Amino acid sequence: MGSCWKNNSLLLSPLCVSIYLTLMSSCLEAQALPLMPPKSKNTNPLLQAGQLPETRGRDTVDTSKNAAMLSLEVATNQLPLDSKAAPSAENSDLIVTAERRSENVQNIGSSISVLSGDTLTTRNVNNVFDLQYQTPSLQVTPQFGSGQPAFAIRGVGFNDYSSNNAPTVGIYIDEVANPVPFATNGMMFDIQRVEVLRGPQGTLYGRNTTGGAINYILNKPTDTYKGGLSVQYGRFNATKIDGYVSGPINDRLRFRLSGQTEQGGAWQHNEQGASLGRTNRSAARFLLDYDANDTLKLELNIHGSHDRSDANGLHLYAPMTALPGQTYPADQSRYMTHWGTSSAFAREVGIHPNTKPFSHIDTGGVSLRSEQEFSFATLTDIFSYDRMHRWEYDNFDAFNQGLADVAFKTNAQVFANEIRLTSNDTSRLTWVGGIYYAHQSLSDQYQSGFTDSPIYGTDGDVNYDQRVNTISGFGQATYHITPQLRVTGGVRIEHESRDLLNLTSHYITNGVITNPENGVAHRNTSFTKPTGKFEIQYNPVSNDMIYVSFTRGVKSGGFTTYNSQNDALSAEPFKPESLLAYEIGNKLSLPEAHLKLNISGFYYDYRNQQIQSATFNTMNGGMIGQIVNAPRSHLYGGEVEATWTPIPNFTLSQSAGWAVGAFDRFSSLGGVQKLADNAYAGIYVNRKGDTLPFPKFTLNGSASYRWTIGDFYLTTGMNYSRRSPYHSLFGSFYNVPAYTLWGADITLTPKDARWTVAVFGKNIFNKRYDVTRNFFISGDHVALAGMPATWGVRVSGSF
Template sequence: MRKGIVWLSGVATIALAHPALAQEGSIAPANTPSAPATANPLARPGDQQGSATAAADDGTLEDIVVTAQKREQNLQDVPVAVTAITADTLVNRNVATVNDLTRLAPSLTVTTGAVPTNNSINLRGIGTVAFSTAIEPSVAVIVDDVALLQQAQAFSGLSDIARIEVLRGPQGTLFGKNASAGALNIVSQGPSARLTGAVTGTATTDDEYRVDAVISGPVTEGIGFRINGFYGDRDGFIKNIYDGRRLNNDRSYGLRGRFALAPLPGVAIDLIAGHSVTESRGTARTFRNVPTGAAIFGTPVAATLTGITPSETNFYTAFNGPLFNKSLQTNGSGRVTVDVGFANLISITSYQDWRFNFIEDFDYIVGTVVGLPNGIIAQSGFHARQFAQEVRLASKGGGPLSYVAGLYYSDGKTDRTFDRGPSGPVVARWNSTSGTKSYAAFAQASYDLAATTHVDAGLRFNHEKISGRFLNLVTPATAPANNATCLVECVGAASDSVVTGKIALRQDLAKHVMAYASFSTGYKGQGYDISTGFTPTRAAVPVRPETSNAYEVGFKSRFLGNRVQLNVAAFWTDFKNFQAQSGVQLPDQTIQLTLNNVGKVRTRGVEVEWQARPSEAFALDGALSFTDAMIREYPNAQCYTGQTAAQGCLPVAGSATPFQNLAGQRLANAPRWKANMGATYNILMPDMPFDAFIRGDVSYQSSVKFDFSNPALVQKAYAVANASIGLDQKDRGGLQVTFFVNNLFNKRYASALGISSGGTAGLVAQTFSRNAQRYGGVRVRFGF
């Protein structure tokens, strides 16, 4: 009933509102930007202000402006492999979360954990899954020039976004130490030059009801604003047959305000503040494979399986404990740009505060476990906050030399509590704090060696201080019952300095045709593996930093009268001390997870992206990637649960624990092949007040392993197709109605696989995303 009221309220608002959505369009081909109808003097560089038509009047492709190198550049002039996804594309392809980006960006995958803090964004096979309080990711997420402290903050949904740039390969020179594999650069919409706004309502067959609203425009001379808000409520798609709960739901809402001011000639101020809340009945797992006689912590699984058939298409589970998580995020930033004549002096000050709490049934079965009637309950809370200050000087261009140089400082801190019990052999109860302070100086310049030959070079010096504190709250503290040998408290502190850099040579082969070759070094900082099982050894010796050497050659082109765009990149990257999560089963049957330094890893491959406008009404786009991400050296990897000597789990001299050699194994969630294709056809109706459109897209990925140490955790290759049709008023305002179907052929696929903690060998659980089943919906937008 409550959902129906929310939806009806949204429809009533649509009927009464005056807004129009400047950033959404009906005829935009994928991956093309929307050009503003009127220039906005308050807009900061990189903002997308409005969306007249996504292609030029003659039906050719428009130029795409990106800020992949911290200054505005044409996408085709940037010696970086970049997928630029505009506001139109995000709406037209039903991209609502970071997970959905995998359908559009080559060699991008997302690994889904039980909670967002266990998620991982991966590029070219490289990503970091860690259960530690605050281990850095390999892929940085930057929102409006501010790097998020915790990658999990990125999984709160997308709203009122102007553009997302997926930057593949090391980006540490300009974006910092946690971008060793790449970065997601997210740019929100800025104030518009005229009063605009919109209300958009969405309803789906899987019981989602969502309302988005935005209003933007000038306040007075020199002052502009933009305010957007959203509310969404979607029921769960995993059924708990024990009590009827529908799990994996999502309820979220948020508000963001943005003000642009020009108080003096040559001075621009951009202020952004936002708050969002996301909560759900967890990310429930289901059983894929259950061996005969399987048990969890000694309790047979068979009784739990009444009415459930474990399989690759099982969307049913049963357990009698809680499952819930909630995220609250507040961000604020201020950017001041001063024209100093020969360049722009830019200052960016930011503060972010993120709180996340979860509680879950740890054993995931019905019945008494280790003497507890409701089984083992685990709960944890995170509180992360960071202050950051960046100052940079960016040239205005116009000569043979252009550059950006700057200084950066950040101070981040994450507190975490953890409680698993309340009694029995798997109890763990602790508090922790992880801190990081970074100081950096960077510079990158482009110089025209000749009219058609250009060189880009950059360096970054980074100094970081990290700290870790682990307080064991189990009394009495006796190892290994609580899986921790810090009997009271462990404290650690360390620092490190590094210089990373990049050099690229660009050659213009013809008009709209450019080739480049680049070399760059990547770095991901050291960190404390603060999790259950933390020891004095971990406190004294943090996980070593991850480094890489990356080589890339690329080709960017437009031809056939500017109607076809073809971009190709080939890459080869060698990683040393790659940070990877693994687990070993303890005597009490729990899985103790630790972060290790894999000896050497290599990723190499080819990525191809294309767009075409055969006619003004017809647009095509697509991508294809081949990625060979392999472990080269990892001689002493932990064995997986149940692994035998015949399967490679061999004794090691001087150690009571056997190990396996993983050299030659593929990295986790790194498909060799990924591909996507999309098409938009606009049906022009000159005698009607509106036009119609038809869209479709399909994405494919080959098989993957979700744990490079365990050959049983494999998801087979799959393809997913989506389609939509609709009507749109020609004046870009008024009404747009879209009917869509996601996963048209109802293809089931897992977004994560794992061995149940405390479970019998071969007991495999799986995680599904919402997109792993078919659902349809309608989206209605009205505005001015």
């Protein structure tokens, strides 16, 4: 504890008290508080086998078990703003909709982690980058520190800083897919829970993915008038305000209006002391639920966000040697960064040469969900339309000259419609089947500032349009052979057509395009592929489920849209990737011991994995960046998740993820040689056995204790997350060292939950670490640092 008081004592001393109270609470209370009596056993044989009774609606919660109060992985220790009762500290079940029907997560035969909205608030989880520290086997990396995240689950990911390609992990908000990566890092507010599904998805979801899915489930309009407001202030003058109001308009119509704004928080600086990292973004959402009659329900969602924040700054983690005859030392502080560009590139982008890096993203959209209940099934239609706009300027060189600066101007639109029919849960056979269609259009300008680089000495300007049409049919059915034994089968057939239009990659010197002929009018790539799932679930005893599954997933192919000397060559499409997943797991609940223990293991057979690599121009030998397919690779590993309440009000959670992967057959371009006849030939490196790029181990844990003090509850908690080293494909020099982050929180609330006062800290021991390391030009070794120790105070009230 001494180091906690020694470093940032004024900022973190309340959090040190939180750690102390949490660790000591078990010793102080173990003798005074007996264990809770065991729950009575249900006599229904299906329930004894771990089955659920019939449920209606998307987010039905078993309130008799405080189902929404605890996640499998992280203990909830703050009341929601509209809660009227204190949360039970007892280990409880959780109802999710990961398989398109309300279901106990312990009865789903796949590896799933669930985070409640209260946990996200308590831990100050603001975006998808923060989400990775709350769940195992999830990695979210900002590409070169930009605002575009790259997702990976169990090592299945796709590193690409361009705007046009699909991710390996599907992002869904109330079942509406967002296939545009730069628009997935939105604000997280008024959320009921987040579900993280590991492994290929497709037989139940609108889009096909190889890595998994992240589902955001929103809070819904309420039958009574409720509202809440939360105000937060933290280190670096970071402020956050969010609130909602909800209730009935009449006996059939309900609404919910919510919003959030974030300001401040600049934590980086340059050599002159100017700050970088200021947040300036706001978002709002309006929900309207209408019961047209007893069997027809309509749900409208109108949403938008406005972001004018600074971008992240990179630092030099090794001496910079990109300029001939000059060596610039590595930055002495990870929180030091540099920005600035050439006058020529500034004119091309429309900024000043000393403009700070920025990430300006606007989004807006609408979705309409309709549900018609029949005697045998429910027909659901989900229509959605979203627009996204990005203007982003980044210094990928971490330097104050125009060596490697970039800008993105992107507009995207996504229209989607899904129709599905879901059976009722009244027979041995349950099923769901549907059709999904989506149209995506994107226009992008990607600019690169290399004027001051001795290697290039010019600027790049890439322009293109892209159109994507996807249609698929999917279905899945589960048959209950006995109350203890179930089999599940699913299939999906998907057709996608992806068109690249009017691609130009120009080089600009002194305002003049030097290669006006370099361009491609049209490229197309399409596929029609089946995917499927087969699963067996068995309950040997009550509250224990064993499952075995086989799943095949597919991720779309696409196009490389980087700077290129030869668009005709670089624009050749890369193939779709596919993954065969074999998984076995066990989900155990011991109500008498207040313990849940879930274990899963997997083996992945990876085909045509999409990798950032290069090709070369046979005319002049120039290397050209390109996304290519690795023909064969594999991964294997597993997860362990446990939640235990050894005494009342004291909850421990621990999760671990382990994954190992390597190429089985892949050769990448390592260089180009000129032959005697003046032709050029590639020098290829056999990468068989090379480790795939992701951390092998992820660990997450938490402890929380709720004290009763008169008419108040005082909750103290702490949590941690550890990442093992990240192994880069570019060599060990770019590996990211392992790091561990610790957090803590204290929450005080009256028993009627009308208000809450909370103190929280993140990275409370001020660990200095990097989240990514890379290079954009040779000799320029850059990294994005993780945030230093931060703290905050939050005051919330509700009615």
